[in-house]
Amino acid sequence: MGYSGARGGIDAIEAAEKLVRRKRLNAECEWVSPQQIVGRLRLAVDRVMGEAGIWDEELTAIAIRQAEGDLIEAVHLLRSYKSTLPRFAYSKPIDVDELQVVRRIVPAFRNPPGPQLLGRTTDYTGRLLELTSEQASQEESMLLSSLALTEKAETVDSIASAQDTQPRRLLETLREMDLLVDRRRDDDPEPFDITRTPARPPASRSARLSSMARAETGALVNQWYRNILGPDGYVHEVTLGEVRHGYLALSIEHPLTGNTISIGMVRVTEVEAIEDLNGIDEQRDRFDIGYGLCLGHNEKKAIAMANLDIACHRDNGRSQLEQSLLLTTDGLDSSGFLEHLKLPHYVTFRSMVERKLAVRKSRTSERDS
Amino acid sequence: MKFLTLAPIDANYTFRTMLQTLSRPGTIEALTLSTDSQCIPETALMLAVIDVETKFAVLSSLEEIDAKVWARLLSSASGAPQTELPKAEWVLSFGEPSTEGLNSLARGSAYEPEGGCRLVVACDKLSRLLNDEHDINHDINHDINHDINTDNSTDASQLDASRTSTTISLCGPGVNGQTNLRVEGLSESFFSTLAKINNSFPAGVDVWLCDQLGHLAAISRSTEFIVMRSKEVVA
Amino acid sequence: MTDLLNELGAAHEQQQFGILDEYSKREIRRAILTAVAVPGYQVPFGSREMPVARGWGSGGLQLTLAVISPSDVIKVIDQGDDQGVNAVNLRRLIVQSTKVPETTTASDASIVQSRHRIPEDGLDEQDILILQVPVPEPLRGVERDMRELSRMHAEADYSKMWVSLYEDKVRNGVITQTTGYPCLVNDRYVIATTPIPRWDIPRLDQSPFLTLFGAGREKRIYAVPPYTAVTPLTFEDVPFEVEHTPGASCSQCGSNKTFLVEIPGPTSRWVCSDTDWCERNSGKA
Numbered sequence: 001m002g003y004s005g006a007r008g009g010i011d012a013i014e015a016a017e018k019l020v021r022r023k024r025l026n027a028e029c030e031w032v033s034p035q036q037i038v039g040r041l042r043l044a045v046d047r048v049m050g051e052a053g054i055w056d057e058e059l060t061a062i063a064i065r066q067a068e069g070d071l072i073e074a075v076h077l078l079r080s081y082k083s084t085l086p087r088f089a090y091s092k093p094i095d096v097d098e099l100q101v102v103r104r105i106v107p108a109f110r111n112p113p114g115p116q117l118l119g120r121t122t123d124y125t126g127r128l129l130e131l132t133s134e135q136a137s138q139e140e141s142m143l144l145s146s147l148a149l150t151e152k153a154e155t156v157d158s159i160a161s162a163q164d165t166q167p168r169r170l171l172e173t174l175r176e177m178d179l180l181v182d183r184r185r186d187d188d189p190e191p192f193d194i195t196r197t198p199a200r201p202p203a204s205r206s207a208r209l210s211s212m213a214r215a216e217t218g219a220l221v222n223q224w225y226r227n228i229l230g231p232d233g234y235v236h237e238v239t240l241g242e243v244r245h246g247y248l249a250l251s252i253e254h255p256l257t258g259n260t261i262s263i264g265m266v267r268v269t270e271v272e273a274i275e276d277l278n279g280i281d282e283q284r285d286r287f288d289i290g291y292g293l294c295l296g297h298n299e300k301k302a303i304a305m306a307n308l309d310i311a312c313h314r315d316n317g318r319s320q321l322e323q324s325l326l327l328t329t330d331g332l333d334s335s336g337f338l339e340h341l342k343l344p345h346y347v348t349f350r351s352m353v354e355r356k357l358a359v360r361k362s363r364t365s366e367r368d369s
Numbered sequence: 370m371k372f373l374t375l376a377p378i379d380a381n382y383t384f385r386t387m388l389q390t391l392s393r394p395g396t397i398e399a400l401t402l403s404t405d406s407q408c409i410p411e412t413a414l415m416l417a418v419i420d421v422e423t424k425f426a427v428l429s430s431l432e433e434i435d436a437k438v439w440a441r442l443l444s445s446a447s448g449a450p451q452t453e454l455p456k457a458e459w460v461l462s463f464g465e466p467s468t469e470g471l472n473s474l475a476r477g478s479a480y481e482p483e484g485g486c487r488l489v490v491a492c493d494k495l496s497r498l499l500n501d502e503h504d505i506n507h508d509i510n511h512d513i514n515h516d517i518n519t520d521n522s523t524d525a526s527q528l529d530a531s532r533t534s535t536t537i538s539l540c541g542p543g544v545n546g547q548t549n550l551r552v553e554g555l556s557e558s559f560f561s562t563l564a565k566i567n568n569s570f571p572a573g574v575d576v577w578l579c580d581q582l583g584h585l586a587a588i589s590r591s592t593e594f595i596v597m598r599s600k601e602v603v604a
Numbered sequence: 605m606t607d608l609l610n611e612l613g614a615a616h617e618q619q620q621f622g623i624l625d626e627y628s629k630r631e632i633r634r635a636i637l638t639a640v641a642v643p644g645y646q647v648p649f650g651s652r653e654m655p656v657a658r659g660w661g662s663g664g665l666q667l668t669l670a671v672i673s674p675s676d677v678i679k680v681i682d683q684g685d686d687q688g689v690n691a692v693n694l695r696r697l698i699v700q701s702t703k704v705p706e707t708t709t710a711s712d713a714s715i716v717q718s719r720h721r722i723p724e725d726g727l728d729e730q731d732i733l734i735l736q737v738p739v740p741e742p743l744r745g746v747e748r749d750m751r752e753l754s755r756m757h758a759e760a761d762y763s764k765m766w767v768s769l770y771e772d773k774v775r776n777g778v779i780t781q782t783t784g785y786p787c788l789v790n791d792r793y794v795i796a797t798t799p800i801p802r803w804d805i806p807r808l809d810q811s812p813f814l815t816l817f818g819a820g821r822e823k824r825i826y827a828v829p830p831y832t833a834v835t836p837l838t839f840e841d842v843p844f845e846v847e848h849t850p851g852a853s854c855s856q857c858g859s860n861k862t863f864l865v866e867i868p869g870p871t872s873r874w875v876c877s878d879t880d881w882c883e884r885n886s887g888k889a
Contacts, residue, residue: 009687010696079653086625196422196631196650198823201750323750333821336658340738343660343690347683347720347877348799350865351782354847362777377626381673384633388671391640392814392829418637420630479758482642483635542643542790542832545812571642571792589641589829591790 024068034061044071046267046296051331052078053195053214055266055295072216072331079332089252092260096270096293100165101246108239108274114167119245170241171272171289181277181288201322208312208325212305213294216331223329224304227311227321237276238307241289244270245297269298273306279314288313373446375416376405383417387577390587394594395539395548397495400583410583411491412443415461418487419449426457430464439463461489465555471562474574482571485590493554495580498536532601535560539594549597550586552578557599564594623701624669628652632670632825636816639827644793645757646740651823661694661719663820664736668698668717671732671816677705679713684721684863684877691719708880720783722804724862724881727813729830735798740819740826742786742796762794765837773842785844787836789828794837802846803863808834849874857886 038045038057045060052060052075060078067073103119106112118124130137174180192199192207194214199207212220227233247265254261273290277283290310292302308325315321328334375383379402386398400410408416419425427443429436439461440451454460455473462470466488477484534553537560540546555578567573573590588594624632628650635649654662672678680695682688686708694717699706707713710726719736727733746764747753756762765786773779783799787808797805798817808815808828815828828834836844852874853860855867862881864874876882 009689009692013689013692013696076653076657080655083628083652083654084623084625087627193650198648198651200648200754317751320749327750332653333658336660336662337738337821338659339657340659343719344683344685344688345720345799346865347801347863348783350877351799351801351847353866354849355778355780355782357849358778358845359776359780366777378674380626380629385671385673388633388636388640388814391637393831418630418634420627422627422631423634480754482645483638483647485638485641487637543640543829545831571645573641575637575641591641591643591829 032065034058037061037064043297047071047217047298048074050295050298050301051075051214051216054078054082072335076332091250091252094248097169098166099244099246099248099270101167101244103245104167105243106170106241108170108241112170113173115164179287181283181286199326201326202317203322203326208322209309211326212308215329217298217301219329219331219334220304221300223324224307228307233311236311239274240303241272241274242270243299267296269294269302271302271306273310275310373408373412373416373442374406375408375413376403379403379406379413380417383413386585387414387417390577390585391575391589393543394541394587394589394592395544395550397497397584397586400585411461411489411579414489414577414579415443415459416447419447419459421448423449423458424452424456425449425459426452426454428460428462428466428470430466434463457486459487463491465559468558468562471566476566476572476574478572485572486574488574488576489579490576491579492552493581495578495584495586496551498549498551533599535599536597537594538597539592541592543589557596560596624666629670632666635825639825640829643829643832644789644795644826646824646826648823649825651820654820655697656694658821659738660690661736663818664717664734665694666820667734667816667818668715672702672704672715674704676714677707677712679707679710679716681721682719685879710880720799721877722800722807724878729812731813733813733815735815735817737798737817737819740796740817740822740824742794757793760792765794769837779838779842785836787834789834790832795826801863805836854882857882859885
């Protein structure tokens with residue numbers, strides 16, 4: 001049997017690899033380019049970038065294509081690729097107030113400072129499966145792209161003013177209304193690098209936030225559901241302050257001149273969640289804020305993150321929420337370990353069978369004595 | 370030397386030698402570097418393990434060696450940041466470090482043994498005592514305090530360290546039973562201070578000794594050792 | 605802008621040996637040295653994502669890649685079998701990226717990376733055994749909170765473990781720990797001996813070779829130096845039992861003094877799990 005057979009190991013593996021490669025490259029259909037994946041499956045690309053912790057749309061599309069749509073597998077490809085890349089600079093700290101929004105909503109108020117900009121979302125559209133013919137869809141697509149050329153000029157004008165693209169944070173207004181606990185610090189601690197040191201409880205806030213930023217989306221949503229609304233935690237009164245999707249500029253220090261130079265932009269989703277403080281040892285006449293940020297457009301993740309950030313802070317080590325977040329939400333760790341069960345385990349199994357027989361033998365000898 | 374460099378292949382071999390000696394405290398191994406590298410053996414030990422994320426420091430009790438110069442060379446070659454002694458994760462000492470310096474090294478804690486400093490000490494000569502050297506049996510009961518320079522001040526014993534030879538007997542993890550190590554260039558004071566520091570295992574300091582011929586030996590914080598004898602080396 | 609980034613990248617490209625970059629190797633090497641200095645202590649390290657998945661030997665692979673040199677000879681086994689598919693994949697990755705010669709003969713190997721077994725013989729003072737560890741925490745069954753686990757190891761408070769073993773014995777008549785039996789190292793730290801069978805544990809005690817344990821997913825490295833005491837936790841009046849089936853012997857080489865695994869069927873057959881040893885013993889090598 002080729003699984004762990006006498007001389008069949010390498011042959012079996014190579015046969016499996018040839019099969020996968022042949023079926024993947026020669027699937028009986030048209031070739032899919034990375035541009036198509038970025039263009040038509042942008043949310044999958046964004047989700048994978050966030051979980052891989054890497055910003056590169058084309059590379060991500062290639063990973064998704066190679067993984068044949070298994071998004072966690074795509075994340076693995078990107079992260080192990082990242083392991084081979086040298087890290088030669090750190091970006092300068094970014095002030096998130098510089099985020100240029102393409103979407104921004106504030107559920108907490110009807111008329112917050114700055115616009116409510118629905119932007120590109122399907123939140124308020126009925127979930128109706130569109131079954132128009134392929135031909136009709138493609139015709140519509142071609143028509144829209146020729147219209148888009150003329151629309152472009154308008155769109156740029158309408159989002160011209162800085163006030164609109166960089167709206168004032170609700171946080172500032174809440175502070176002015178003296179409704180918030182002030183947790184701002186004077187010091188400037190070095191952020192925790194989870195790619196260099198494993199985070200363990202009790203961990204710093206930056207360790208928790210960066211772990212969540214790279215967490216598997218489903219895992220984080222599940223953690224949220226269990227803790228904020230579900231059986232593991234207690235119910236939190238949750239109101240969202242900001243939900244933003246937009247662009248952030250990245251800059252580094254030039255290695256020779258020392259000047260600050262811009263190296264590009266990343267697109268992120270950012271959420272601030274307003275938390276009602278009602279604990280005995282909390283400031284019950286105020287609110288507190290949880291923060292979430294992740295690469296790409298992934299609102300459920302950022303919202304879960306913001307809620308879990310403040311829940312963790314309020315939990316203060318009483319439960320194992322922090323341990324759960326730090327240790328069970330990484331997609332590669334969880335699915336890798338799950339799937340490792342497919343590896344041969346016959347040494348352990350033989351040992352287990354032996355113990356079963358030993359238990360029975362000891363019971364028999366007890367009965368006999 | 371204007372600059373130091375350790376080729377990846379040599380970093381590899383150097384690390385293996387460090388691993389072999391730390392796994393077998395008291396064992397002596399030779400370190401050889403290829404022509405792709407330009408550095409003296411004691412600096413090779415540092416360059417094999419330090420990088421931008423490790424803080425280090427350099428000490429010197431030898432007149433002809435300027436610690437600052439070597440610190441700069443190491444920093445340029447590795448990108449590792451220099452720091453004060455108590456914060457250093459890796460320390461290179463040319464010659465015997467002072468008792469004060471030794472005592473100031475980070476020891477980590479039971480919760481964080483990895484916080485313990487690693488010390489590389491450049492000494493004169495490492496050797497094993499053979500069983501037929503009658504000195505062992507003869508001196509064991511007489512030794513320790515009798516043969517060291519009679520001036521008991523710490524400064525004096527440091528000044529004389531370069532002409533001192535100390536023999537220690539080791540046992541513990543990695544040692545098959547018991548073994549001896551003779552170190553020329555380090556005084557008894559160094560070892561007794563080290564023993565006290567490593568008394569609160571798992572906190573402690575791990576030490577590699579590197580002699581002028583490129584030989585290496587190591588003492589792990591888990592090693593138990595006693596000074597057998599210490600004496601002046603006749604030039 | 606891309607030009608600048610490319611330039612910076614090129615400037616940092618070093619001649620690498622293997623697929624792990626020099627920074628990662630140093631990090632792992634430092635962790636290894638700490639592990640050897642404090643036998644049995646689980647050293648946290650920045651575990652890199654490897655081409656093998658978490659749970660599939662990413663920790664063992666990182667150890668091997670950090671340690672291996674051109675003058676080594678590598679053997680990789682899984683359940684004792686050189687031809688196990690995962691062993692084949694790992695060995696292929698290692699050999700392709702480092703060009704180090706490979707072998708199936710344990711005595712010819714200087715580094716053995718293994719999942720769940722120690723070779724029956726062939727490892728001596730020049731060798732390093734690298735074990736793949738799925739779960740490095742031996743106290744996982746008796747304590748869930750990581751902060752408490754940290755305290756237990758720091759204070760050598762293994763009382764909960766002892767109680768659990770006692771209850772096991774009382775409830776079942778025997779201690780039912782199967783593989784990965786908890787052992788005390790250097791009279792100080794309790795370790796998870798990964799799922800190596802109880803059969804292999806005596807060979808860790810005072811071994812001439814160095815054993816490194818790598819848990820990539822949990823990001824921990826620990827070590828048992830050579831000539832170090834490794835004692836399985838048991839009670840004075842409860843002898844430590846290895847796997848043994850009376851009357852069983854290998855149907856290929858006839859051995860009954862090696863770890864055997866069963867071929868199930870109407871009549872049980874047994875074979876050595878260590879395929880290399882078995883071949884040599886059958887004179888077929």
